Amino acid sequence: MKIDVHAHIVDQRYLDELSTTLALETEKTEDGQTLFRHRGSTVAWSREDMFDITGRLKDMDAKGIDKRILSLSTPNVYLWDEAKQIDMARQINDALARICRQHSDRFVGLASLPLKNVEASLTELDRALQDLDMKGVIIGSNVDGTYLDAPEFAPLWEKIDRLRLPVFEHPMFPRSTDGFEGYELPLRLGMIFDTTLAATRFIYSGLFERYPNFPYILAHTGGALLMALERLDNGYRLFPDCRQHISKLPSLYARRLYYDTTAFGKNALDFAIKTVGASQLLFGTDDPFIGANTAHVDMLDLPDAEKSAIFSGNAIRLFGL
Numbered sequence: 001m002k003i004d005v006h007a008h009i010v011d012q013r014y015l016d017e018l019s020t021t022l023a024l025e026t027e028k029t030e031d032g033q034t035l036f037r038h039r040g041s042t043v044a045w046s047r048e049d050m051f052d053i054t055g056r057l058k059d060m061d062a063k064g065i066d067k068r069i070l071s072l073s074t075p076n077v078y079l080w081d082e083a084k085q086i087d088m089a090r091q092i093n094d095a096l097a098r099i100c101r102q103h104s105d106r107f108v109g110l111a112s113l114p115l116k117n118v119e120a121s122l123t124e125l126d127r128a129l130q131d132l133d134m135k136g137v138i139i140g141s142n143v144d145g146t147y148l149d150a151p152e153f154a155p156l157w158e159k160i161d162r163l164r165l166p167v168f169e170h171p172m173f174p175r176s177t178d179g180f181e182g183y184e185l186p187l188r189l190g191m192i193f194d195t196t197l198a199a200t201r202f203i204y205s206g207l208f209e210r211y212p213n214f215p216y217i218l219a220h221t222g223g224a225l226l227m228a229l230e231r232l233d234n235g236y237r238l239f240p241d242c243r244q245h246i247s248k249l250p251s252l253y254a255r256r257l258y259y260d261t262t263a264f265g266k267n268a269l270d271f272a273i274k275t276v277g278a279s280q281l282l283f284g285t286d287d288p289f290i291g292a293n294t295a296h297v298d299m300l301d302l303p304d305a306e307k308s309a310i311f312s313g314n315a316i317r318l319f320g321l
Helices: 012-022 053-063 082-102 118-130 151-163 185-204 226-238 250-254 266-276 304-319
Strands: 003-009 025-028 034-038 041-046 067-072 107-109 137-140 167-170 216-218 258-260
Touching: 003 082, 003 304, 012 034, 012 041, 012 082, 041 185, 067 082, 067 167, 082 107, 082 118, 118 151, 167 185, 185 216, 185 226, 185 250, 226 250, 226 266
Parallel strands: 003 067, 067 107, 137 167, 167 216, 216 258
Antiparallel strands: 025 034, 034 041
């Protein structure tokens, strides 16, 4: 069995509202993509086939993917003001729940939360779990520039930890994109940077020490986090600020986290397995934006049991599938 934990809902109403709110420019490409652009960078993009659920199911069949865990990609609902964000979170969660109900054997949903309002997020979390049968939450690496280790998010983390609820982190653009001008660098490097920054803040802030019970899954195989662990450990050894909130080396927290396989490259995935073990990796494709098949996991030189864990066993365990 193969379960894809990194796949996205693409919703026309969401894109229309996003485009209107940000006054985005649209650009059509020769290969049929619509790019939604802001200050020279692509914020979101779509193709007609992304809206075709029947076509996406056929694509899953062709690639041998049994089930997908769907979530909303960047920029999630965070760019709206507080009141509108609450409405947009309900709207996208309802749209996702409809797809999952229609194809309950193939799709599972992760709820988006209106994180500019923590109380509203707790309410929407209850609705998503109880009424919409969501199996976890999707969070961004920052919420319109605010990082989620901030004290105001403590009630949300307390509830997530108490429920042992899976959290899938998907990167946002960094708070500042200075130096990322051109070449789609906010998408190509900025998001990798922001995943690394958010995870590092979570570790050093003691979030994973205070709330040790929920699975936290990092997109794109954790950005550059795993490569930076020895540097973070040295920070702990050298500087009081780096051990103010934690009682052990950062690498020990990182080894308890989970990572999808959407780094895609064999060297990156081999390094991740060597660093944290196959028990911490989950198969992902970034469908429909990348839409990879299973080859990046098939090519790994691993025992069948470990490949099976990456392809499905770890996801079944974490999401209770």
